[in-house]
Amino acid sequence: MTKLTLSKAINEGLRRALEDDPKAMIMGEDVGRLGGVFRVTDGLQKDFGEHRVMDTPLAESGIIGTAIGLALRGYRPVCEIQFDGFVYPATDQIVSQLAKMHYRSQGKVKLPVVIRIPFGGGIGAVEHHSESPEVFFAHTAGLRVVACADAADAFTMIQLAIASDDPVIFFEPKRRYWDKGEVDTAAPLEDALPLDKARVVVAGDDVTVLSYGPLVRTCAEAASAAREDGRSIEVIDLRSLSPLDMETIAASVSRTGRCVVTHEAPVYAGLGAEIAARVTERCFYQLEAPVLRVGGFAIPYPPARMEDHYLPDLDRILDAVDRTFDF
């Protein structure tokens, strides 16, 4: 076991993939000499060379479009989009090409491309640097969409994403980059929890709280606080946003009878809505209350001095938990 920051854990996972697979490569803006604006790719160009860790021109569509071409040639590109709000110029390549080429070709073309995106707010940033665009990609068939939440899981998840023959959108909780955790870098990848499975982070009996990415820690803290009040919260880290692991979710909610979903992305037409609908279908007779959602409001991500009011926090999550007992 080694204590690593989440950023370093991803770095180690990338390093492992570059070592294990000569076709794996990293490309993006400032990922080479600088090591990425969050230093996630720190030191990799020095060790693997400019051909495998490539500083690209500044154009997101170009990054994804050329990554598709490299994948057609047999490479496994891992692209970094510098910030969540900068992914939109690449949307056409992601949605119209990356997601659909395997389908279009009836399986003859595989595009094992990973797109890493630091996402979410809470860092006092300027506009376009705090967004949560995951639902755009979850809505697109052909993509796998995942979000890591802590160092240990991030280390294996990034390797599993690179090993996947499907394109994977890999969201990283940027405000948790410097959170430290114990990482077992010696554990074999085969033993890791598969990429499309959710995991129970905190076991509990009274209410299921579902989240992913940066809010998993917040939910765990909420569970600790609730425990002091005698309320037992089960916290589930979804990990995979597409597909959803409905088995794990339904098993938990069937037992607790209550469900709260929280994400930083706006509640309206968000993942919480999809989960609420599916939980209602699957667990209708076990539910004691409607599925409640806690998330961003129906506004653009606000300027930083207001973001604490926008972001779901421990109190808003516990408020929703309390409300599930009002029915």
Place this chain on the structure above:
Amino acid sequence: MTVETGGATTVAPQDSELIQLLTPEGERIEHPEYPFPDDADLKGMYRDMVLVRRIDTEAIALQRQGELGLWASLLGQEAAQVGSGRALSPNDMAFPSYREHGVAWCRGLDPVRLLELFRGVNGGAWDPEEHKFHLYTIVIGDQTLHATGYAMGIQRDTAEDEAVIVYFGDGATSQGDVSEAFAWASVYNTPVVFFCQNNQYAISAPQERQSRVPLYQRSRGFGFPGVRVDGNDVLACYAVTKQALRAAHEGQGPTLIEAFTYRMGAHTTTDDPTRYRLASELEAWRLRDPIERVRSYLARSGQANAAFFEQIEAEAAELGTRLRAACRELPDPPPLAMFDHVYTGANAILDADRAGYEAYLDGFEEAAR
């Protein structure tokens, strides 16, 4: 030559810019930089052009008969496609848009595969590596980046006998992705040939709506050469593409080729070009027909006789018969096939959708029993 168009004017380029080896009248002319390719199989090129025009004619008819949902005609662009397509070596990879039926033919792809796409049987599901001919790409310009990335892969594989050609139109040059592909190809010096078929129209928008400068000059600002070739001259297209590919193979990086041509038909079978261009313009371009000039040259130079031309016509008729029958025989895929190949493996959400729809369909069968 100045041609009046619907509201705009198409000016044929000055002779000094336009690389031409066969005049519209079928006269051989010399070009200082591009020697007449005596090794070129001109009779083979003629045959290819006649046959791909027949594919086009048949496909339009099949669309009119309801056998195809849509067809994008290549009429008038046979020389640009056959000339460039024949310049490729077997190892070179071609990235088409959705009108490159002539290039597909040169790469050995059965035209029935194209009909499958336009019939809606599948999305154009040939194996790109089998014929070194990538899937058709419908979003304008996207494939220029795929081609550039593929060429970056060639660089990494240090495969010196391979290069890439990517096809796009005059309209595509306004797309950001095409400019990004130019930038990428330039800074990485990738072995890619950008083959722009300037057929004068992006559906209804004339080329003047896309650019103030001749399109071939676009590459200059990106730092690589651009040339303009008579896109209706199959030999010139062949010679210019050969040279650009040679440069790519030799590590000299990208070239932009603007093949100056004309879309003689509609944009697709849903389009009505009489709404945006004059019949006189089409008539002027008919005089520059890519097939006629080769026929004249072959006949006049004694390389082909009437029997040759008759034989090609017979071959074309035979191809037409085969395509009509093959198209009508294409079976509709079973409904559950729509769930296949979205992912490389299992996907819980999709699998649940499939199971649900399968049960729904089975319900009808049970009711019928």
